[in-house]
Amino acid sequence: MKNLHKLYRLKNNITSLSSIQEYPLDGRLFYVKRDDLIDPYLSGNKYRKLYTLIHTPESRFNTIISYGGTQSNAMLAIAALCKTKGWRFEYYTKSLHIKENPNSNYAMARGLGMIHKELEEELYKDYISSLMLNLDEKSFVLHQGGADKSAKAGVEELAQEIRESGLHIRSLATPSGTGTTALYLALALPEYKIYTTPAIGDKSYLIQQMSALEKIPENLIVLECEKKYHFAKPYKEFIEIYQKLKKGGIEFDLVYAPKLWKMILEKTDEEILYIHSGGTTGNVSMLERYRYKGLISV
Incomplete structure (x- = not known):
């Protein structure tokens, strides 16, 4: 880091x-x-998309939540950012069988502290939609791929x-x-x-x-x-x-x-x-x- x-x-x-x-x-x-x-981790459009969070004080949040695929570049970038900030990072995906390549984005994100949570495909869409509900003030949901007005x-x-x-x-x-x-x-x-x-x-x-x-x-x-x-x-x-x-x-x-x-x-x-x-x-x-x-x- x-x-x-x-x-x-x-x-x-x-x-x-x-x-x-x-x-x-x-x-x-x-x-x-x-x-x-x-x-190395926060490069390209991921730095640009995460710019606001990069400049957010560490005390503002304690948990960042996102979702998407297990080889996502955004996933790895968020994991690196959360590691630096000391924030918990929860990441949701559909259930899949993951090959543990030590050089993959998934393995590197896990190494940076990402907490991976799998959801059954039939539950995935509704659960993701519910993430914004009852969210406490110390948590922030970042939409898939960093698609956010921030x-x-x-x-x-x-x-x-x-x-x-x-x-x-x-x-x-x-x-x-x-x-x-x-x-x-x-x-x-x-x-x-x-x-x-x-x-x-x-x-x-x-x-x-x-x-x-x-x-x-x-x-x-x-x-x-x-x-x-x-x-x-x-x-x-x-x-x-x-x-x-x-x-x-x-x-x-x-x-x-x-x-x-x-x-x-x-x-x-x-x-x-x-x-x-x-x-x-x-x-x-x-x-x-x-x-x-x-x-x-x-």
């Missing part, structure tokens, strides 16, 4: 949390904002860093689970085009998720594939994009990034600043799945 504490100490003395790197790919010039390098402040800080960078381009790209980062980035930067694509569900589901937070602005452009992709399922074209991107000198996550890179390569032609959303710790378990499916040999 040393790096996270260092991040807190340096916060008031720095103008930008991450650098911008030129990134040539397929004959085009892209730029990448290296939010993945902010912190994420706005951190994304606005990201927007300010982009403006102050002096970069000439006016098109950005960021992948979407809940769409929280893309939505608040588009609201904060109305003079920019913001490209995103749904990693979970289709375009209509993503719009529904974002609309629950704010009205969607016109500068937010949702790119959608003709082919239907299932969330976190291995695909040959995704591992090929991942390997191509890694050869270019930057590792991106295997769940969200490949689909968006596929879309911006196929459906755009301008220079784009890609916001690296981190999440590469989950690649260990994803690469195992690709090996198991025979899509990679090493």
